[in-house]
Amino acid sequence: MSAPVREPNTQAPRRSSAGYSMLELLIAATIATTGLFASLNMGTSVTRGNTDLRYASEAQMLAEHILASVQTQGMLWIDEVPYGAAEELKRVPQSVGDSTAWLVYSHANGGFNKDKRVGRLGNDTLWDNGAQLLIVDGQSGWGVKHFCAHYRVTRVNADLARLEVRVSWARPPTPLDDTLKCKVSMITDAHADKKYGSVSLAGTIMRNLHASEIVAPSF
Numbered sequence: 001m002s003a004p005v006r007e008p009n010t011q012a013p014r015r016s017s018a019g020y021s022m023l024e025l026l027i028a029a030t031i032a033t034t035g036l037f038a039s040l041n042m043g044t045s046v047t048r049g050n051t052d053l054r055y056a057s058e059a060q061m062l063a064e065h066i067l068a069s070v071q072t073q074g075m076l077w078i079d080e081v082p083y084g085a086a087e088e089l090k091r092v093p094q095s096v097g098d099s100t101a102w103l104v105y106s107h108a109n110g111g112f113n114k115d116k117r118v119g120r121l122g123n124d125t126l127w128d129n130g131a132q133l134l135i136v137d138g139q140s141g142w143g144v145k146h147f148c149a150h151y152r153v154t155r156v157n158a159d160l161a162r163l164e165v166r167v168s169w170a171r172p173p174t175p176l177d178d179t180l181k182c183k184v185s186m187i188t189d190a191h192a193d194k195k196y197g198s199v200s201l202a203g204t205i206m207r208n209l210h211a212s213e214i215v216a217p218s219f
Contacts (some may be wrong), residue, residue: 057197059167059197060120062147066095066149066151070089073088074207077092077208089161093154098155105118116148118148119147122149151166171197
């Protein structure tokens with residue numbers, strides 16, 4: 001008498017209630033690793049975003065400081081050739097409607113210093129001695145140079161000029177050394193918005209109409 005023929009077992013082998021298969025462990029590890037990388041990328045993006053917001057706030061402060069400083073220079077603008085302290089007003093075009101090219105705003109236009117960047121309060125404290133008393137992050141407010149400041153002046157009429165200020169900073173992965181010379185291409189480059197963050201501000205400067213004779217400030 002022949003032995004009975006067993007039918008093939010088509011059911012998957014059962015797993016012990018106390019353990020997991022190797023495939024399940026690999027899937028779980030892959031999901032966990034993917035989630036970890038996603039969390040790290042999100043953290044990096046948040047950090048970069050916060051840094052960009054902080055730089056934007058500081059750049060706004062610097063742009064306002066530059067505009068206010070040049071407006072203060074207006075007290076020396078009593079003729080077509082302002083006093084030596086009024087560096088920016090020397091560049092007001094003679095013809096109404098004309099504008100200068102974009103210029104670099106730095107102490108004495110950079111002097112012999114190759115690094116033309118400035119801190120959040122600029123480098124020129126002649127017009128704001130109170131800036132010297134401001135402590136930022138444990139350092140003098142103008143001691144940490146992050147920003148490139150550019151400006152251009154337009155003659156509105158005989159007694160008015162318009163000042164445009166653009167403050168820029170390097171965005172990752174753009175290296176910081178890329179901004180050392182504060183090249184005008186930071187504004188004119190078609191891809192500048194991807195490489196640099198920026199804040200723009202504009203205002204008017206009025207010539208001093210009420211003084212027939214004035215001397216340079218001694219403060």
